[in-house]
Amino acid sequence: MVINWYPGHMVRARREIQENVKLVDIVAILLDARAPFSCRNQDLENMVQHKPIVYILNKADLADADKTREYLQRLSRQGYLTAAMDSNSGKGSREVMQAFKQAYQPIAEDLLRRGRRVRPARVMIAGVPNVGKSSFLNCLAGRKLAQTGAKPGVTRGKQWIRVRDDLEFMDTPGLMWPKVENEEQGYRLALLDIVSENAYNQEEVALYFMSILKQYPRILKKNFPGLPVQDMTELELLQALARQRGYLLKGGELDLLKSSRALLLEFRRGRWGRISLDE
Ligand SMILES: Nc1nc2c(ncn2[C@@H]2O[C@H](COP(=O)(O)OP(=O)(O)O)[C@@H](O)[C@H]2O)c(=O)[nH]1
Ligand SMILES: [Mg+2]
Numbered sequence: 248m249v250i251n252w253y254p255g256h257m258v259r260a261r262r263e264i265q266e267n268v269k270l271v272d273i274v275a276i277l278l279d280a281r282a283p284f285s286c287r288n289q290d291l292e293n294m295v296q297h298k299p300i301v302y303i304l305n306k307a308d309l310a311d312a313d314k315t316r317e318y319l320q321r322l323s324r325q326g327y328l329t330a331a332m333d334s335n336s337g338k339g340s341r342e343v344m345q346a347f348k349q350a351y352q353p354i355a356e357d358l359l360r361r362g363r364r365v366r367p368a369r370v371m372i373a374g375v376p377n378v379g380k381s382s383f384l385n386c387l388a389g390r391k392l393a394q395t396g397a398k399p400g401v402t403r404g405k406q407w408i409r410v411r412d413d414l415e416f417m418d419t420p421g422l423m424w425p426k427v428e429n430e431e432q433g434y435r436l437a438l439l440d441i442v443s444e445n446a447y448n449q450e451e452v453a454l455y456f457m458s459i460l461k462q463y464p465r466i467l468k469k470n471f472p473g474l475p476v477q478d479m480t481e482l483e484l485l486q487a488l489a490r491q492r493g494y495l496l497k498g499g500e501l502d503l504l505k506s507s508r509a510l511l512l513e514f515r516r517g518r519w520g521r522i523s524l525d526e
Pocket of ligand 2: 381382
């Protein structure tokens, strides 16, 4: 799977994160709760290792709740602070605030020890495209934020968004590029709409999704009533979907591309239920 990140973009993204991380106390790395480990980019995380990291599993409303619990546990065993979040409803924001507070505590204590004033904790949000960085920021700030930087005449430099008395966010989230290390991870990132459509074959990704659905027999049975779903291959499931919906090509052949497109769109909108992808 080829990802259309130009080397220039990567250099700029890297430099921007490197500069911005100096200005904050905490880095909140957003991961898609449905496949948090596939969304990580170790190279970029290494650049922020000297600051406390809080992992936010966003879009938790779309994820399999049992899996989310497992992923959170795995990350906290690795020594990270974590929280699950739904940036549409705001569910999870208390846990997020708690994690920020915990991350900042040693820093605040150190300031106090040195007789300095404790200022609000400054947080940078970072993550790969589409994980919900803007939504998360808007949700916690409690308002739709104006785009400030791009207009002429607006002062350049960092803007800080006060979330609470003791917390501010950097207005521009750090964009990390997805790092694809194997085919399965590529499929997951494609399903989550993190890599762009022209980088993958939709049918291949749809077949991969069918293999995930096989881990959710209840969902399969509900959507393919009367079919021996457990014994069907991924391709047979995709064909069944096309047949069921009457997605046909001119000659009457099954339109698997149309089925694949529909399947991916529906998964992303949560229409197939709460499904997680990482092992
Ligand atoms: N269901 C759900 N959708 C979300 C959540 N957060 C963001 N989204 C959606 O995901 C898409 C990408 O969000 P956006 O904030 O633009 O992501 P960004 O590219 O990281 O800034 C948008 O359609 C959002 O509405 C969430 O917690 N739950
Ligand atoms: Mg955004």
